[in-house]
Amino acid sequence: MRRAILTGVFSAAALLAADVTVIQNATIHTVTKGTLKGSIVIRDGKIADVGEKVMTPAGARIVDATGKHVIPGIIDAHTHIALDSINESSVSVSSMVNVAEMLNPESISIYQALAGGVTACNSMHGSANAIGGQNVVFKMRWGADARGLVFDKAKPSIKMALGENPKRQGSPQGLQIPGLQSPQNLRYPGTRMGVEDVIRDAFTRARAYQREWKDYEARKARGEKLLPPRRDLELEPLVEVLEGKRLVHAHCYRADEILMLIRVFDDFNIRGVTFQHVLEGYKVAKEIAGRGHGASTFSDWWSYKVEAYDAIPYNAAIMHRKGVLVSLNSDDAGGAELMRRLNTEAAKVMKYGGLSADEALAMVTINPAKQLQIDRWVGSIETGKDADLVIYDKDPLSIYAKVEKVFIDGKQYFDRDEDMSRRPKLEAEKEGLRKKLLDQQKQAAPQNRRPS
Amino acid sequence: MRKNPLAVWTAVLLAAAWMAALAPAETVSWTAIRGVRIVPVNGPVIEKGTVLIRNGVIAAAGAQVDVPASAWILDGSGLTAYPGLIDALSSWGLPQAQTAQAPQAAGRGAQAPQSGQQQAQQQPRSRGPGDRPGTFSWVKAADQVQPSDARISQARSAGFTTAVVFPRQGIVAGHGSVMNLAGKTAGEMVVAPDAGLYLALRPSGYTGFPSTPMGIMAYFRQLWFDAEHYRQALALYAADPVNIPRPAYDRALEGILGAKRVLLPAAGPVQMERMLQLAADLKTPAVLYGVVQGYDMAAKLKESGTPVILNVRWPARNRDADPEDVESYRELRIRDLAPTSPQALSAAGVRWAVSSDGTESPRAVLRALKQSIDRGLKREDALRALTLGAAEIFGVADRLGSIERGKIANLVLADGDLFNDSTKIRMVFIDGARYLPEPEAPPQVGPGRAPSFSEEEEQ
Numbered sequence: 071m072r073r074a075i076l077t078g079v080f081s082a083a084a085l086l087a088a089d090v091t092v093i094q095n096a097t098i099h100t101v102t103k104g105t106l107k108g109s110i111v112i113r114d115g116k117i118a119d120v121g122e123k124v125m126t127p128a129g130a131r132i133v134d135a136t137g138k139h140v141i142p143g144i145i146d147a148h149t150h151i152a153l154d155s156i157n158e159s160s161v162s163v164s165s166m167v168n169v170a171e172m173l174n175p176e177s178i179s180i181y182q183a184l185a186g187g188v189t190a191c192n193s194m195h196g197s198a199n200a201i202g203g204q205n206v207v208f209k210m211r212w213g214a215d216a217r218g219l220v221f222d223k224a225k226p227s228i229k230m231a232l233g234e235n236p237k238r239q240g241s242p243q244g245l246q247i248p249g250l251q252s253p254q255n256l257r258y259p260g261t262r263m264g265v266e267d268v269i270r271d272a273f274t275r276a277r278a279y280q281r282e283w284k285d286y287e288a289r290k291a292r293g294e295k296l297l298p299p300r301r302d303l304e305l306e307p308l309v310e311v312l313e314g315k316r317l318v319h320a321h322c323y324r325a326d327e328i329l330m331l332i333r334v335f336d337d338f339n340i341r342g343v344t345f346q347h348v349l350e351g352y353k354v355a356k357e358i359a360g361r362g363h364g365a366s367t368f369s370d371w372w373s374y375k376v377e378a379y380d381a382i383p384y385n386a387a388i389m390h391r392k393g394v395l396v397s398l399n400s401d402d403a404g405g406a407e408l409m410r411r412l413n414t415e416a417a418k419v420m421k422y423g424g425l426s427a428d429e430a431l432a433m434v435t436i437n438p439a440k441q442l443q444i445d446r447w448v449g450s451i452e453t454g455k456d457a458d459l460v461i462y463d464k465d466p467l468s469i470y471a472k473v474e475k476v477f478i479d480g481k482q483y484f485d486r487d488e489d490m491s492r493r494p495k496l497e498a499e500k501e502g503l504r505k506k507l508l509d510q511q512k513q514a515a516p517q518n519r520r521p522s
Numbered sequence: 523m524r525k526n527p528l529a530v531w532t533a534v535l536l537a538a539a540w541m542a543a544l545a546p547a548e549t550v551s552w553t554a555i556r557g558v559r560i561v562p563v564n565g566p567v568i569e570k571g572t573v574l575i576r577n578g579v580i581a582a583a584g585a586q587v588d589v590p591a592s593a594w595i596l597d598g599s600g601l602t603a604y605p606g607l608i609d610a611l612s613s614w615g616l617p618q619a620q621t622a623q624a625p626q627a628a629g630r631g632a633q634a635p636q637s638g639q640q641q642a643q644q645q646p647r648s649r650g651p652g653d654r655p656g657t658f659s660w661v662k663a664a665d666q667v668q669p670s671d672a673r674i675s676q677a678r679s680a681g682f683t684t685a686v687v688f689p690r691q692g693i694v695a696g697h698g699s700v701m702n703l704a705g706k707t708a709g710e711m712v713v714a715p716d717a718g719l720y721l722a723l724r725p726s727g728y729t730g731f732p733s734t735p736m737g738i739m740a741y742f743r744q745l746w747f748d749a750e751h752y753r754q755a756l757a758l759y760a761a762d763p764v765n766i767p768r769p770a771y772d773r774a775l776e777g778i779l780g781a782k783r784v785l786l787p788a789a790g791p792v793q794m795e796r797m798l799q800l801a802a803d804l805k806t807p808a809v810l811y812g813v814v815q816g817y818d819m820a821a822k823l824k825e826s827g828t829p830v831i832l833n834v835r836w837p838a839r840n841r842d843a844d845p846e847d848v849e850s851y852r853e854l855r856i857r858d859l860a861p862t863s864p865q866a867l868s869a870a871g872v873r874w875a876v877s878s879d880g881t882e883s884p885r886a887v888l889r890a891l892k893q894s895i896d897r898g899l900k901r902e903d904a905l906r907a908l909t910l911g912a913a914e915i916f917g918v919a920d921r922l923g924s925i926e927r928g929k930i931a932n933l934v935l936a937d938g939d940l941f942n943d944s945t946k947i948r949m950v951f952i953d954g955a956r957y958l959p960e961p962e963a964p965p966q967v968g969p970g971r972a973p974s975f976s977e978e979e980e981q
Contacts, residue, residue: 154792155736160726161650166740167732171799174792176852203736215795255647297755297766301747303740304650500851503858511839 089114091480092126093461096135101142101428101435102450110140112457115479120451133461133475141431141466142450143189143458143478144412147366147438148319148346148399150193151406152177152208152219157196162236162257162268164199165228166303170206173216179406180219184210184484186410187460187473190221192442195229197321200236200259200268202229204307205319207442209458209478225443227317228307232327233377236265266330273338276308311340317443318343319366323377325353332357344441346399348389349381355392364395364441369418386433387423397438417467427467456480552576553954554589558598558935563605563902563910564924573603575931578954583925596956601948604905604940605924606683606932608912609887610875611785611811611831614677614685615667615701615711648730651744655731656692659777663687664699664715667708673884678703679959680884681940683932683952684713686916688720688785693738694745695720697777698785700918702932704952713930717916718809719781739800746804749778782917783807785831790815790856791822798826809915811877815856816863820870829873829915832907834890835880836860864894868903875912892941901941 091112098120099105108122111130119125126132150156154172158164173193183191189210195203207224240260242253259265282299289296310316318335322328322345332354335343344364345351349372351358351365358365367389372381382388390396398415400408408415416430439449447456457480464471476484553575560568560583572587573580582588589595648655667687677685683703689696698717705711721742723735732738755769786797788810801808811831813819823830837857839849849857867874878887891904913923921930931954938945950957 155734158732158734158737158740160648160731160733160737164731164737166651166744167734167736168740169736171739171796172734172736176790176792216792217795257647295758295762297758298751300751301744303744303747496851500854503851503854504848507839507854507857 089480090118090127090130091133091457091477092124092130093133093135093140093459094126096138096140096461097465098451099139099141099428099431099466100451101431102452104428110451110457110459112459112477112480115457115481117451117453117455117457117459120453135461137463138474139462139464139466139471140451141187141413141460141462142435142455143448143460143476144187144434145397145438145442145444145449146183146188146191146400146402146409146412146434147344147397147441148194148401149183149191149406149409150196150401150403151179151183151191151409153193156403157198158203159196159198159239160257162199162259163201163272163304164195164203165201165272165305165307167195167203168206169193169195169203170216170220173206173208173219175214175216175219179402179409180210181212181484182406183402183409184212184476185473185486185489186406187413187462187466187476188406188409189458189460189476189478190439190442190444190448191409192224192227192319192438194319197229197231197235198239199231200265201272201308202231204228207444210476210483211478211481212483221444223444223447225317226307226310226315227319227442228311229319229321230269230331231321232265232331233262233321233323234375235321236268237261240264262327262330265327266334269331269334270337272305272308273312273334273340276305276312277338279305280309280312312338314341317441319346320344321346323347323349324380325350328354329357332361332363335363336361344397347378347401349378349385351394352382352385352388355389355394358389359393364397364437365389366397366399366438366441368401369398369415370422383418383422386419387425390419390423390425390429390433395437395440396433397441398433399438413462413466413471414469417469420467430467550577550592551954552581552590552593553596553931553951553956554587554593555596555598555601555603555933555935556589559602560584560925561602561604561905562925563906564926573598573925573931573933575951575954578931580925580927580929580931582927598935601935601937602939603925604681604934604936605909605922605929606934606950606952607681607908608875608922609677609682609685609878609884610912610915611698611833611877611879612685612687613690614673614682614703614878614884615669615671615687615708616663616689617666617668648726648732650731651741651748653731654745654774655726655741657694657745657774658689658692658696659694659719659775659781660773661689661691661696661777662699662715663689663697663717664701664708664712667699667701667711669705669708669711674703675957675960677878677884678950678952678957679947679961680888681934681936681947681950682878682884683934683950684912684922685878686717686912688717690720690722693722693724693732693741694774694777695722697781700916700922702930702952704955704957713921714916714918716780716782718783718785719777720785721787723787739796742800743803745774745778746806749775753779781806783809785809785811787812788819788830789813791818794819794822798822798828801828811879813863813867813874814860816872816874817859817866820866820872823867823872824870829875830867831875831877831915832863832867833877833879834887834894836890836893861890861893862897862899864891864904864907865897865899868899868907873911873915875907875915888941889943892943895941901939904941 093110109124111119111124152174153169154174158167192207194205205227207221208219209221237259239257346366348365348367370383372378386396402409412434416434419425419430436449439445448458459477461475462471474486555573560571571585574582574587686698686700688698700714700717701711723738725733732741752775759766784806786808788794788797789812809829813830813832910923913919933951935949936945936947947959
């Protein structure tokens with residue numbers, strides 16, 4: 071009897087101790103399971119329940135969302151934000167570098183993205199090399215250190231690039247850096263043919279390296295005493311690609327180069343590649359879909375360089391209808407400019423191509439989650455998934471919609487009202503500090519400064 | 523108990539023979555500084571006492587010391603004796619071309635030194651880690667220091683008796699050496715030739731691999747893997763030179779294997795997190811340098827047990843900056859709080875020392891610490907960082923850093939508290955030899971690189 075009471079007390083305490091939040095009376099766009107009016111229960115960072123009627127545990131924090139809309143946190147499949155280095159552009163194969171090492175948790179872009187409803191992104195190496203560096207998937211846990219940002223369950227990936235960017239440094243016309251146009255600074259390749267060659271050569275070397283290690287392990291197992299092969303940080307990630315342990319994100323524009331890469335990957339038996347930008351993807355959608363590859367593209371903008379002219383705003387819708395897994399991305403680098411309005415980028419596929427609201431939202435939530443292989447945890451509002459949620463004041467596909475609150479792992483990281491009310495105080499603090507430092511500087515300045 | 527007289531005599535004879543064989547022909551030289559206030563750093567202050575020096579080593583320091591009749595006796599009344607100051611990250615004594623990273627404040631008409639990019643252009647483009655870009659791991663400061671460098675006497679006059687000098691070219695710059703700041707030859711100046719390997723995250727620009735700090739970090743990892751592979755190859759060959767092919771000698775990898783510790787740049791918490799991870803991956807103890815935002819890093823530094831070398835040229839607004847430019851709140855905060863880093867580090871129990879890099883003159887190092895003292899740093903903590911703290915970081919605390927029996931006789935005698943503006947340095951002892959200070963030279967922008975966030979910025 072006494073034990074039963076004690077147990078009861080303990081479980082009630084456990085319930086209270088558990089961090090529970092309930093978002094009530096909202097229009098919930100689950101993306102994968104339709105739209106409903108109801109509530110979401112968040113417990114220990116996970117979505118514990120979604121429905122028209124849910125059990126609200128005593129002591130739970132209540133967020134009243136009457137008249138408001140909730141969507142799963144937006145996921146940007148292609149950005150370069152919060153990185154202190156983006157492009158190791160000196161070599162054509164830079165697979166040894168990892169942008170995760172340069173993730174800067176103090177970058178204000180993280181907060182800007184958060185304020186735009188983005189909760190996770192794939193921040194990538196640049197496109198100056200046929201095979202670029204390793205990428206990082208992270209959540210916008212503003213305030214955490216770099217390791218605390220990283221979405222560590224995401225599958226590792228590598229950047230690749232085709233076309234103008236990787237071949238630019240290979241031709242004297244392309245090398246625009248003043249004073250450095252001398253032939254010794256040219257870098258192979260200088261043509262699209264050369265880009266293909268660099269990729270084939272790199273994966274061929276990776277195969278040989280893989281074999282070298284297998285031979286070594288076999289001989290070692292037989293009891294031979296021998297020197298292990300030299301570890302090669304350039305080839306190790308490529309072996310992981312060959313073994314299906316690392317995803318590929320390939321920057322591309324033109325149909326011909328997309329087909330080229332599909333053939334190369336066929337030869338090396340590499341699956342599940344996501345083509346990035348892929349502005350001519352509508353021309354080769356069947357071929358992309360046929361191999362199970364995906365596409366992450368822009369909504370309605372192009373013509374910023376010659377290879378990006380033959381584009382149409384129906385690209386995403388056409389590829390989607392042909393069975394390609396399609397996402398829309400920002401490609402933001404300097405700041406989170408497009409990233410903070412990816413909801414309206416998604417809405418454009420309803421105008422261009424007539425996709426449904428759910429199909430549109432999927433292109434910035436569950437589809438990028440699938441491309442990054444994080445869809446088991448994020449990308450839709452389903453019981454058991456991470457509570458990465460965005461509350462909008464209006465329908466998120468409207469240009470009038472504003473983000474009001476953002477939750478990641480059940481924790482509130484952004485609140486529009488709090489942000490606005492904090493601003494005057496911050497401004498005053500800053501002004502005070504500025505004046506103080508100016509006074510100090512005046513005092514420290516030598517008197518009677520005259521030119522000598 | 524009765525001693526065996528024969529055994530006693532044998533022992534005495536043997537000892538005499540041994541001493542005769544060992545003792546050099548020269549006579550013992552004694553110096554005694556009497557009536558001086560002694561701040562030994564490792565113990566309580568002695569208000570009036572004597573420091574006795576025997577052949578360049580401290581023989582005794584205390585209130586009551588027996589002074590041999592042959593000693594040269596100096597009157598120290600009115601003076602305070604401190605251990606000689608140590609610049610924990612220095613370029614004093616190195617040929618200036620190597621330290622040309624300093625902001626160039628040369629007057630009109632002066633020949634500006636070649637920029638890093640110009641130099642890089644003349645070299646063949648590095649195409650990957652195999653080209654060993656910017657790598658000078660076989661270089662040792664001890665082999666490069668020039669005793670005639672004018673900055674050495676300038677530093678001495680400010681109370682510095684020792685500098686841990688590091689080469690600065692490229693990204694794997696070479697090994698630092700603990701040098702006493704007096705001597706006819708560089709060899710005489712060396713206290714410890716291997717103080718650690720200096721690494722920088724300064725990319726080459728556009729002229730080859732690595733062109734970013736990210737590429738540099740990948741390169742460091744590859745280099746350390748290569749060194750480990752080389753070590754394994756050498757070990758296998760040593761065990762079986764008949765059947766195992768002889769590995770080619772590689773000076774770059776020899777230099778990596780010989781590194782006791784690595785010096786890595788970290789201005790703030792973001793870089794600190796990166797560098798601590800890098801050092802863990804390289805399996806080499808790290809000392810972080812720069813550490814402008816030390817006030818924000820102390821807890822984690824303590825937790826990881828990483829010592830730091832603080833750059834004390836506190837960040838300031840550029841005098842020529844556009845008055846209309848408004849800096850970010852973050853920048854303003856860094857500028858305001860940077861001088862509070864020393865007390866934050868001391869309070870957390872982080873081992874820290876001080877670098878002269880980027881300061882106007884050696885004297886400016888003391889003035890910068892005075893700013894921190896004005897904001898709450900304890901004087902004894904500041905002094906410790908400049909003496910025993912630095913010696914501990916580089917593993918020479920058995921010989922440097924405090925006034926106690928058995929330590930090298932490096933001393934500063936000042937007419938007041940070291941950190942007071944009006945205090946004058948009266949004399950300096952290095953290896954027991956006395957030097958009188960020169961008048962302070964007009965300030966000039968000194969050697970070494972400015973501390974900054976630009977450390978890691980891309981070009």
